[in-house]
Amino acid sequence: MSIDPVLARIDSQLPAALERLMELLRIPSISTDPAFKPDCARAADWLVEDLQSLGLKASARPTPGHPMVVAHGGPEGAPHLLFYGHYDVQPVDPLDLWDRDPFDPEIQDTPRGRVIRARGASDDKGQLMTFVEALRAWVAEHGSLPCKLTIFFEGEEESGSPSLIPFMKEHAEELKADIALICDTGLFADTVPAIVTQLRGLLGEELTITAASKDLHSGMYGGAAMNPIRVLTRILAALHDDEGRITVPGFYDGVPEIGDNLKKSWQALGFDEKKFLGEVGLSELAGEKGRMALEQLWSRPTCEINGIKGGYTGDGFKTVLPSKASAKVSFRLVGEQDPVALRESFRAMVRSMLPPDCEVEFHGHGTSPAGHMDTAHPAFETARQALTEEYGVDAAYVGCGGSIPIAGYFKSILGMDAMLIGFGKDDDQIHSPNEKYDVESFHKGTRSWARILAALAKS
Structure with missing residues (x-):
């Protein structure tokens, strides 16, 4: 035909x-x-x-x-x-x-x-x-x-x-x-x-850290009471090292290196990373150092903080120590990374970083390899x-x-x-x-x- x-x-x-x-x-x-x-x-x-x-x-x-x-x-x-x-x-x-x-x-x-x-x-x-x-x-x-x-x-x-x-x-x-x-x-x-x-696969996690039983006045409790936003931001900051690598234990298990032929074919595509970033007002790659942009986008895993909530975020100012602070974190996965195993490793890492008087609650948002x-x-x-x-x-x-x-x-x-x-x-x-x-x-x-x-x- x-x-x-x-x-x-x-x-x-x-x-x-x-x-x-x-x-x-x-x-x-x-x-x-x-x-x-x-x-x-x-x-x-x-x-x-x-x-x-x-x-x-x-x-x-x-x-x-x-x-x-x-x-x-x-x-x-x-x-x-x-x-x-x-x-x-x-x-x-x-x-x-x-x-x-x-x-x-x-x-x-x-x-x-x-x-x-x-x-x-x-x-x-x-x-x-x-x-x-x-x-x-x-x-x-x-x-x-x-x-x-x-x-x-x-x-x-x-x-x-x-x-x-x-x-x-x-x-x-x-x-x-x-x-x-x-x-x-x-x-x-x-x-x-x-x-x-x-x-890339996907793992979504939401964590909520609770300290005091209620919101506190920072003038009366500041310095003496643990602030869950402080705990949360310390945990989130620890998810990447200075080279852009993700620090969750076992995170890179099952992550392959792309072959030379595939890398050459991607290089031959002529992808303009400066233009790619420039179109959204950026100029420098933020992922793992030493990796070209298409590797970071297509063949490397990621950890991204998608949202943070805690304390007073309205207009004006309120000197409060919040009782709770939460964040949404997503992981893009490659190769043979196991999303279920990584979920448990991430949660164990968070628990290990909790100071006294703090508790954490997790809510999963789906997994796919x-x-x-x-x-x-x-x-x-x-x-x-x-x-x-x-x-x-x-x-x-x-x-x-x-x-x-x-x-x-x-x-x-x-x-x-x-x-x-x-x-x-x-x-x-x-x-x-x-x-x-x-x-x-x-x-x-x-x-x-x-x-x-x-x-x-x-x-």
Whole structure:
């Protein structure tokens, strides 16, 4: 089956494809807020109906949370692909920072080109629909799908995916395929496509230190009573040494060094760390000394303090010794680091630093190990060549500083590798007000999936 008429149809039908995306973007499928539960169900039903129109057997599957959308189609005996995306979106707060209603999508002309402005435009409805639109063009031109396909759309990705693992385990045989495709990442640069081959894992911890039984007047108790903010800040300051290394005992167990070939390929990408930092008003790398920026972002673990609370933080001044002080700390993990073991090591380190009269309470915020994709799988090079053909520049194998646990679950639960291919850009403002997705990203993303499907169908 020829790819040329499929690409021509994608080009000619772009306005209609954009209008379909607009329909999906109008549904406020915010998964974290129970008030939007009916809207999440409505988004799932919208996708089911759209997939059924392409000849797939699609249904919305109930879970204790929001529905999973599962669809099957394509010829038996052909390569079997699973495509994953998520239809839920982040909350829109603070609403007053949006230039328009976040669920009233609009195509806008900007100095850098046309963009689709709406919550979910980039994360992940716009990305998800690039694949659906590629399928639509295939069916319209050839009357059938190029591969055997399983579609798997989640409705809880932005709220921690509480139903995902139980659902995948219960339906493992139905979901298994030769390889999984995930569209929830971005381009390496505005014109350089990429396949993500490694993802950092995540460990989230919240600690609260309590000293006195109530807040105290600093004039009456200052100097004599222990201040939990003082204890907390001493602990937080001790998490890194002067070289930027993390001091939690055993933290670097299972952290690999990247190979010379991979390091050279990353160096060849020409990443401008000065520009990268300069765009946010910074100038110097703050991670482990002696590591280039892409190593720090993609292949090295981190410890970051995400929030501190204690005492009086309102306007004016209040001379108080607070009873409690708390902090949120996140760890990005790589290699074979064990998030459960690191949680226990971190907590033991904190307890060892507590002075008399202080207690600590911990609250965990989830764990996920790092993900590694085996690029020896022939599908990776096939897809990379297809992306290269579409963009006219060599597609890159890259790492990702973020955490996308679904890729690891495909491996650990379903026993299959995953390819992460996305078309977002760094300035898409995902999770922030005024989120956008470039029309070019949507268009070329759709064309890219059509090429990838054609290439994988022949492999």
